[in-house]
Amino acid sequence: xxxxxxxxxxxxxxxxxxxxYFEAFNMDxxxxxxxxxxxxxxxxxxxxxxxxxxxPKRKEPENIYLYGALAKAAAEHSDIPVATLLNESDRIxxxxxxxxxxxxxxxxQKEPESEEDTLRITREVCKVAHYLNxxxxxxxxxxxxxNIATGTADAGQNTDVAYAKKFVSETDIDALAxxxxxxxxxxxxxxxxxxxxxxxxxxxxxxPLVLHGGTGxxxxxxxxxxxxxxxxxxxxTVLKRCYINALKPFYKEKEIDKxxxxxxxxxxxxxDMISAGRDAIRDKIHxxxxxxxxxxxxxxx
Ligand SMILES: [Zn+2]
Numbered sequence: 001x002x003x004x005x006x007x008x009x010x011x012x013x014x015x016x017x018x019x020x021y022f023e024a025f026n027m028d029x030x031x032x033x034x035x036x037x038x039x040x041x042x043x044x045x046x047x048x049x050x051x052x053x054x055x056p057k058r059k060e061p062e063n064i065y066l067y068g069a070l071a072k073a074a075a076e077h078s079d080i081p082v083a084t085l086l087n088e089s090d091r092i093x094x095x096x097x098x099x100x101x102x103x104x105x106x107x108x109q110k111e112p113e114s115e116e117d118t119l120r121i122t123r124e125v126c127k128v129a130h131y132l133n134x135x136x137x138x139x140x141x142x143x144x145x146x147n148i149a150t151g152t153a154d155a156g157q158n159t160d161v162a163y164a165k166k167f168v169s170e171t172d173i174d175a176l177a178x179x180x181x182x183x184x185x186x187x188x189x190x191x192x193x194x195x196x197x198x199x200x201x202x203x204x205x206x207x208p209l210v211l212h213g214g215t216g217x218x219x220x221x222x223x224x225x226x227x228x229x230x231x232x233x234x235x236x237t238v239l240k241r242c243y244i245n246a247l248k249p250f251y252k253e254k255e256i257d258k259x260x261x262x263x264x265x266x267x268x269x270x271x272d273m274i275s276a277g278r279d280a281i282r283d284k285i286h287x288x289x290x291x292x293x294x295x296x297x298x299x300x301x
Contacts, residue, residue: 050089068101186216
């Protein structure tokens with residue numbers, strides 16, 4: 001069932017768990033998220049990354065309406081509570097298109113941008129979104145980024161408590177993503193979280209707190225962060241890694257030119273490589289859901 005994100009976040013806050021936002025990149029990945037949530041009877045947030053969908057490097061521009069419709073239909077045709085999110089869009093037109101496309105929550109995020117502009121634009125986004133019963137997530141501070149493929153690393157900036165408080169009161173956002181040492185794209189090492197900062201944010205900011213960069217945080221630290229006030233966890237990178245790894249045997253162990261095309265793609269059986277990718281994502285999400293403590297929480301809805 002389609003549920004507003006704020007409703008799931010409220011339940012998470014009340015029952016001391018975190019709901020996972022698992023970022024999909026196509027229909028199979030989206031269905032894998034639901035497979036895991038249904039298996040564990042967990043609420044879930046599904047959706048897509050705005051910056052990925054609108055990347056200028058894409059060969060073809062994506063139609064956001066197809067992605068919104070897919071996420072919405074997947075939520076509506078499921079018997080567990082599902083919220084939908086268009087995550088991290090750096091284009092304001094895409095944020096508004098996302099609302100029209102049926103996403104239940106949006107996140108506008110552009111870097112670099114002046115504080116003044118971010119405040120003004122986020123305030124406008126909130127006005128429109130709330131009129132349409134859509135939730136808004138924002139980030140204050142900036143996550144560092146570490147990409148093992150390119151070997152690049154960007155420094156971040158931890159969330160300032162006073163500014164976060166001011167930002168929330170001046171914009172009316174529904175959830176705040178915080179930077180407390182969590183790292184985007186991090187795979188190879190474990191993020192070093194500043195739990196005192198998290199405590200202080202939780203004490204001073206009146207909206208649910210979100211932790212991006214879920215791939216690079218240890219299970220123990222995730223659990224501790226949830227105890228200290230995190231109610232939403234974002235996971236993306238590792239899901240793509242699982243998908244890629246699941247495809248490896250098909251190229252390594254089989255004579256790829258002689259395999260049965262139908263059985264290998266689109267059949268849905270044991271020899272289907274797309275199914276193997278979907279199962280790998282499902283199993284990884286299943287593990288996260290156990291760590292987040294959201295298994296079984298669907299019964300509250
Ligand atoms: Zn993120």
